[in-house]
Structures are given as C-alpha cells and as structure tokens.
Amino acid sequence: MTSCGGGGNTPKAVAEKAVKCLQDKDYDKFADLVYMKVKEGEDPEAGKKMLSGMMQGKADKMYEKKGGIKSYEALSEQIDESGESAVVKMKIMYGDGSDKEDDIKLKKDEQGNWKIDMGK
Template sequence: MKKLIGIMALMAALFIMTSCGGGNSPKAVTEKAMKALHDKNYDSFVEYIYITPKEGEDMEASKKMLSGMLQNKAEQTYAKKGGFKSYEVLDEKIDPSGDVAAVRVKTVYGDGSEKEEDVKLKKDEKGDWKLDMGK
C-alpha cells in the first residue's frame, strides 16, 4: 500500500511539473511580460496577451494597434509617476481547473509610489498561458 501511494505521489508530481513547464507557467509569463513593459518593448508585451482571433482579421495589424495604444497609455502613466523603476512577482495562484490563474505583482515607480495588483491569465488554444485583458 505504501508503495502504491508513493508511486501515485510521484506521478502527480511529474504531472504538475510537466503541465506547468518552467517557461510557460503563469508566473514565468507574467515575469516576461513585466520585463517587456519595464524595457518599454510594447510589441513584445503584446505577444503575452490572450487575443481571440476574429475571422478575416489581420492579427499582426491588430497587435501593432494594441502595442501603440499600450505605449501611449504606459508613457502617460510613467510621465505622471516618474517612470517605471522596478517590479516584483509576489505570488501565483492557479485555479483548480488548471485553465486560469492570477499572479500578484508589485510595481515600483520612479516617484517611489508602489502598486500591487493581480494579473489574470488563461490558457490559449495551444495550452500556453497568456495575460487575460478581458473584464
């Protein structure tokens, strides 16, 4: 009986490690997205956003437009707050369904102000974690 429980525990651990893959965990994706924002690489940031393709839509044009809007909004925020100084990924919570997650992030601005928020993520049709910018 102990051997069976041990094997089941090992299999569960292996399943969790393979399903969360280090480079595609919610925490890792959030880390990459925050780095892109910090580096003002808005085109790269957009690659981490969950976008539902619409029929007949030029996905690259949509991403470019979203990147431009994001840059405008971010630059306004950075101007008010003295820039984007640093960020820290604090916590990761994956829903029992395994398809949605929330990652707690602390952002520090140049004026010393801080903001903590939950970044929502969900898996896309390929099973990759993406930032969920929906409501």
C-alpha cells in the same frame, strides 16, 4: 532581471515578462503576451499592432508621471482548479518611490501557452 523575451511558460514567468516589457517600453513584445481571440479572416498581427500602439500611448504617460518602473516582484501565483486561468499578484515599484500591487489575470491560449487576459 530576465529579458522581455525569455523565461518559461508559467503564469508567474509570463506576468514577469509582461511587466519587464512595460519597463523596457517594448510594447510589441508585450502585445505578443496578451491573449487575443482572432476571428475568422482577421489578421492577428493587426490586432497586436493596435494593442501595442494603444499601450504605448497610455503606459508612457502613466509611467512617466511615476518616474518609470524601477523594479517589480511577483508576490503570488494562483492557478484555478481547471488549470486554464490564473492570477499573479505583482508588486511594482516606481522611480518616484511609490509602489502598487496589481493582480494580473492570465489564461491559456489554444496552444496551451499562458497569456495575459485583458478581457473585462
């Protein structure tokens, strides 16, 4: 398993890092992996802190019911023709024996780094 902070800049690597951060309950590092559009005069760190706190509240409750994240696996990576967005299909196995397949959407930020796209 990779650490929450390491890995490359591919959609698959970023999606795996994000799930690893959730598994480790490292919501600050998870927030670093999320695409955030920062408006003029806004503090990007404030937005990350807010997201981290929100994720902690929601994720802790959800994963606690399922016995935590036991393991995960990237099943596929699909990058669109523009090369600017992608979808990674992840399989997440929980401590209670259940599992779930999830599509994680990603997009490139202004620096060309892949980030989790939580936009609707």
